[in-house]
Amino acid sequence: MNQPNIDVDYLVAQLKALLSIDSPTGYTDNAVRYCSRELERLGLQPELTRRGAIRAVRQGGSREGARAIVSHIDTLGAQVKALTANGRLALAPIGHWSARFAEGARVTIYGYEKILRGTILPLKASGHTHNEEVDTQPTGWDFVELRIDARTTSAEETMALGIEIGDIVAVDPQPEFLDSGFINSRHLDDKAGVAIMLAAIEALGRSDAVLPVDVHWLFTIAEEVGVGASSVIMPDIASLVAVDNGTSAPGQNSSEFGVTICMADQSGPFDYHLTRKLVELCRENGIDCRKDVFRHYRSDSASALEAGHDIRTALVTFGIDASHGYERIHLDALRSVSELLTRYVTSRIEIARDAEEFSDVRSFTRQPAPKTEPKS
Known part of the structure; x- marks a missing residue:
């Protein structure tokens, strides 16, 4: 069998296309339609949940004990919290991100009847007016406002523009793709993960390539608010590998190059056997790999387990610098993670009992233990 080769140009083209489509949690329909069309073009038949999570199954040698790969289409964003007396907008964040990174962002406001543009600014934005207070004012969502690119100086005039409380605000990604392989943009979490999966497909x-079991390619729409893969997992699935961002920062072992495999996040350790298999696949195939632990992090896998699905989970990541801010990644990591996915879905099944929901202890897995075990 010839090992699948990743088309890096295709991967980059998909990432650029995805970044051009606004998809903060709650406003993902357009991105879902794009991904569904691309999956159809690649020969799969996507199925959508009521709200728009996508499942596309590539058939393998067996339906039972299927594998699943998941990333999320939704991104961070904001909602209109209030129309203020000066005609501007107070905001509430969608997902967990700092208002520090919102300051200066260009945005689109999605009203029911009208779409407008604007800029998120600190309350004291003019140095000519506030002097040193522009530097000493606090940081937080209570200290920023959205200036609308329309004539308005009052809440009433803003309301007349068609803007209401609850309207979705999408932040411009401002992507830049460099010849060095570095990519700077907002929303690389997890548009890059989606592009990685499409490139693997x-x-x-x-x-x-021959797949030993069915592979469910899953794309969720509410990971940033903690829901994620809670409602798109089928009973046939035995293992779930999430594709998301690693945290390249001081005190972390993640890298912007190669694959970073997360051993644990705030929800606890990932599955011992599945994680070990992924590490071994990297070593066997010459894929640069390192391990890390994320303390303030959760992914689609956590929502799947919390929903009651008894599946093995793992998390493979591409290192992001300044995650949930103005992010940076490197193309080497995207290609490496995509290569790992192709090696994983074509690898042999090692835990045959996973095809059954329940089985006896004789077929149960083993972990390393001292040579002398206590007698029962």
Whole structure:
């Protein structure tokens, strides 16, 4: 069997296309439609949940004990919290991100009847007026406002523009793709993960790869608010690998290059056997790999387990610098993670009992233990 080769140009093209479509949690329909069309073009038949999470199954040798790969289409954003007396907008964040990174952002306001543009600014934005107070004012969502690019100086005039409390605010990604392989943009979490999955699917379609079990390619729409993969997991699935961002920062072992495999996040350790398999696949295939632990982090896998799904979970990541801010990644990591996915879905099944929901202890897995075990 020829190992699938990742088309890096295709991966980059998909990331650029995804970044051009606003998709903060709660406003993902357009991105869902785009991904569904691309999956169809790649020969899969996407199925959508009521709210728009996507499942596309590529058939393998067996339906039971299926594998699943998941990333999320939704991004961070904001909602209109109030129309203020000066005609501007108070905001509430969608997802967890700092208002420090919101300051200066260009945005789109999605009203029911009208779409407008604007800028998020600190309450004291003019140095000519506030002097040193522009530097000493606090940081937080209570200290920023959205200036609308329309004639308005009062709440009443803003309301007349068609803007209401609860309207979605999408933040411009401002992407920049450099010849060095570095990519700077907002919303790389997790548009890059979606592009990685599409590139793996595309590579598998060009190869003669044989899948030992069905693979469910999943794209969720509410990971940033903690819901994620709670409602898109089918009973056939035995293992779930989430594709998301690693945290390249001081005190972390994540890298912007190669694959970073998360050993644990705030929800606890990932599955011992599945994580070990992914590490071994990296080593066997010459894929640069390192491990890390994320303390203030959760992914689609956590929501799947919390929903009651008895599945093995793992998290493979591409290192992001300044996660949930103005993010930076490197193309090497995107290609490496995509390569790992193709190696994983074509690898042999090692835990045959996972095809059954329940089985006896004789077929149960083993972890390393001292040579002498206590007798029962």
